[in-house]
Amino acid sequence: MFIVSLTYLVPLEQVDAFIPEHVSYLNEQYAKGRFILSGRKEPRTGGVIISAIADRKKLNDVLAEDPFHREGLASYEVTEIVPTKASEKLAFLL
Structure with missing residues (x-):
């Protein structure tokens, strides 16, 4: 399992122009079971993806x-992580 931390390198106006395409990309990865959680950072400097892909x-x-x-x-x-403990709701990740 991997945690992916994205950091924007350009102004938000440039990022915003690609949000619809990025969301489509995320939807495809969720449909394929590759991503299990994602969201933007606050403050809005990037985002985070948790991936179920096992191979770097x-x-x-x-x-x-x-x-x-x-x-x-x-x-x-x-960052690669090897889950060893989880709440009951997230036990399926172990």
Whole structure:
């Protein structure tokens, strides 16, 4: 499992122009079971994605499809985690 932290590299006006395409990209990844949670940071400096993809190379390939990546709008910091404890509601992640 991976946590992906996006940080915007350009003004929000440039990011906003690609929000509809980014949302479509996210919807596709959710439909394929690759992403399990996402949202924007507050303050609005980027976003976070939690991915169920198990392979880092595969994750990199999927992230390369993101319009934010393609257009150079954001940098991506990826952290791999191995869940060992969860609340009852999130036990399915273990």
